[in-house]
Amino acid sequence: MTNKKKPLLSVRDLSVSLAISRGGGIPILESVSFDVAEGDVLGIVGESGCGKSLTALSILRLLPKSAVVTSGQILFQGSDLLHKSESEMRATRGNDIAMIFQEPMTSLNPVLTVGEQILEAIIYHERTTRLAARKRAIETLDIVGIPSPDRRIDDYPHQMSGGMRQRVMIAMALATNPKLLIADEPTTALDVTVQAQILELLRKLRADLGMSVIIITHDLGVISDFADRVMVMYSGRVVEESTTRDLFDRPLHPYTEGLMRSIPHIDEDVARLHTIEGIVPSLGEWPQGCRFHPRCPYSTAACKGAVPELVGYAPDHSVACVRYEPSKQPRSQLASR
Template sequence: MTKIQEPLLSVRDLSVSLTTRRGGSIPILDRVSFDVAPGEVLGIVGESGCGKSLTALSVIRLLPKAAVVTGGQMLFQGQDLLHRSDPDMRKIRGNDIAMIFQEPMTSLNPVFTAGEQIIEAIIYHERTTRAAARKRAIEVLDVVGIPSPERRVDDYPHQMSGGMRQRVMIAMALATNPKLLIADEPTTALDVTVQAQILELLRNLQADMGMSVIVITHDLGVIADFADRVMVMYSGRVVEESITRDLFDRSLHPYTEGLMRSIPHIDEDVERLYTIEGMVPSPGDWPAGCRFHPRCPYVTAACNQAVPELTAYSPNHSVACIRYEIPREETVSCLEVK
């Protein structure tokens, strides 16, 4: 009998609210659930404001002061992170779970050298000597492709290019051999050549180290090139989840379909790219019913009231759309609905 592998991270019904100055509460994440298996790469995709980064910050418990977890469970290696003490979380954060933040220029401290910032993390988590930590910092800088790491370890962030600063962030995250790496928009603000290099680096490191990765992005090209499985978020909820191949073969949710149609293709001669009408609503302005219905090209009267739950369409594909809350043999593609 094949033993079922337990997920490294299991998030169930995670809900987060924002406390207002007047004492009110605005929900910003609504019952988000997902698993990450050992060695798996999960991609989280969606427009800005959909809750991707907030989900990641919830996992490592680095939410803004006004944001409060109001429900759910986050099991990491079987232990609920929501019930761990702050000292325990400081040991887990940066050691077992590491994160690459969006903008390396603002995430790196400009008054400390790249090496000092990596060394600090190593000493805190491994209780080693400064000399050993410096040696380890040079090793990880070399691993991530920094040229002349023995010299660059003493450089300040402003002395490095954007691509090199991103590599330093990756080196800092990998210095303690984490079991789970969260990469939040790892290729933002980089030119396409450097983006490709960073993705290739992350892919090779993930394969070599066997760690799990959560990659957060609005770029479906990154997802197609890197992720094993994809979770699509919209307005604080998960609207579709699938293995990557299935999602690109047949996206089910109208929002995912719109994201797919927005991708430019080199073999197409178009004057203007497809865009999804409207904007992502602010948390305090979420519409009733399906939150995507004001922008959906296939909206019906039922969409204004029904709150679709994430429903299994196939063993590896789930979607939150009332069109699929019927037996599979009776479903139709969004493209077939007029």
């Protein structure tokens, strides 16, 4: 996972468990590690239940009470967020690190105007007057493409379309100029045209503001168009991590390969799209060894042993699969690396 740029965020061996009793818990994230460089976009992909959103919530320490970080580090600008007090984290959330949550209709407060919700963050973090905060909120709504922002700032969420509510969520996240923006499924439930508008907006804001972005999605089309690097997750673990171009040119893990084959292509005439057989295992029901082996077309007896570690297979490309472990490769292949 080499990256020449200075990392803004470094997550190291992050593990999270769901507490079920005083005596133990169910692992839900295991040994998750990745970097986000300054100004870069990291895409996190995988099916529902793979741990994508949980990883994001761990960064902001917004995990549900039943979930506990059991090990690891979350280094933001060199400081471990796991060691910060709750008051220090409140100062970090929304100020240095902001998040766009999945569903704006449930994330926005229905009894407050959108302006009130944006003003709250500005006043809290910047200790400014209400008048100055309102002016800043109108400017931010204008930046994200809300028409007549000086009027729409007094609208309630139900008075806006899904695309406009998503823009409001982006405006709330950007109101305090964060260094890192986490976008959790920012285009879910939006039609194709609005999806394209939201992605173009995020791309422009990233270029204009120079902020880093983590985008969480199951849509590989979004990733290919927006991310610099990609991290593929399955059952609470990272199974592959690479530059976007290299991942699409040469997917290594069978799960990544299956995701790629599931993408419809406009120039292909197929009666049925490719699917990955089976389903993501439920929490606490992960199989022994590689967690993907029950669904993997290349599964062997070796896959049912120890869980494969994420290892560097090529420059800037890591994979967790026994087929790419040094001990499993022919000498000729190792010599060519």
